[in-house]
Amino acid sequence: MSLLSVRNLARRYGGNLAVDDVSFDLMPGEILGVMGANGAGKTTLFGMIAGNVKPSSGQIMLEGQAIQGQPPERINALGVARTFQIVRPFPGMSVLENVAVAAMYGRGRIASPAAAREHALELLRETGLADRADLPASQLNLAGRKRLEITRALATRPRLLLLDEVLAGLNATEVGAALELIREVRQRYGLSIVIIEHVMKALMRLSDRIVVMHEGRKVVEGLPAEIANDPRVIKAYLGERRHAVPA
Numbered sequence: 583m584s585l586l587s588v589r590n591l592a593r594r595y596g597g598n599l600a601v602d603d604v605s606f607d608l609m610p611g612e613i614l615g616v617m618g619a620n621g622a623g624k625t626t627l628f629g630m631i632a633g634n635v636k637p638s639s640g641q642i643m644l645e646g647q648a649i650q651g652q653p654p655e656r657i658n659a660l661g662v663a664r665t666f667q668i669v670r671p672f673p674g675m676s677v678l679e680n681v682a683v684a685a686m687y688g689r690g691r692i693a694s695p696a697a698a699r700e701h702a703l704e705l706l707r708e709t710g711l712a713d714r715a716d717l718p719a720s721q722l723n724l725a726g727r728k729r730l731e732i733t734r735a736l737a738t739r740p741r742l743l744l745l746d747e748v749l750a751g752l753n754a755t756e757v758g759a760a761l762e763l764i765r766e767v768r769q770r771y772g773l774s775i776v777i778i779e780h781v782m783k784a785l786m787r788l789s790d791r792i793v794v795m796h797e798g799r800k801v802v803e804g805l806p807a808e809i810a811n812d813p814r815v816i817k818a819y820l821g822e823r824r825h826a827v828p829a
């Protein structure tokens with residue numbers, strides 16, 4: 583059975599359909615990449631799955647249970663965690679405290695602050711941030727803040743992880759390390775992952791399957807190798823321009 587099943591999902595803003603009749607399935611343990619140019623509807627789609635945005639119509643099933651329209655805390659407690667494109671840790675708190683707070687929410691809900699801190703430190707060791715645990719979160723560089731976002735999401739003990747542009751702005755070495763981390767956490771925690779990304783080559787390397795969105799609609803779905811040369815994908819990204827293939 584699918585872990586996540588999205589059916590005919592739509593979100594309208596005034597006369598604009600930000601997401602228009604999108605359907606797809608995510609199998610347990612699978613990594614699904616979501617690609618598309620600016621404004622394609624990717625973030626709105628994530629918002630609806632995570633409960634931050636109410637769908638205008640359609641269904642979202644998590645292991646057969648309808649979750650559409652429920653508040654984000656409830657969806658998080660059912661095992662869905664997301665990161666945000668604009669990383670926003672609590673800046674006055676340390677890296678460790680940021681993760682410990684998250685550990686007290688979600689599906690895990692560790693009640694004791696001491697136990698939450700202990701769990702947070704364990705996670706930070708896994709995500710490579712343990713040496714910066716006591717730094718204020720605001721002092722991390724971009725790659726560090728993206729790692730912290732992932733660690734905070736993991737702290738809620740998700741089954742489904744939604745990653746929103748966690749590779750954007752990273753250099754090639756940092757992208758390689760982030761891909762390794764994502765594969766590791768999938769394996770270790772038996773996670774299913776949906777990842778939005780503009781860094782196309784990296785997404786192709788990481789994903790088991792890819793969905794391409796254009797102007798709110800799903801235009802192509804397939805294996806990375808299948809979609810790489812699909813003319814509809816090239817059109818979705820470039821319109822009639824043929825040169826500036828995204829890196």
Ligand SMILES: Nc1ncnc2c1ncn2[C@@H]1O[C@H](COP(=O)(O)OP(=O)(O)OP(=O)(O)O)[C@@H](O)[C@H]1O
Pocket residue numbers: 595598599600601618619620621622623624625626627
């Ligand atoms: N809160 C909102 N109110 C009005 N329109 C919105 C709102 N959020 C998104 N939209 C519109 O919906 C469309 C899809 O936006 P969305 O942010 O989901 O795209 P995206 O694929 O995530 O783009 P990007 O890659 O730039 O993040 C856009 O036309 C956007 O202007």
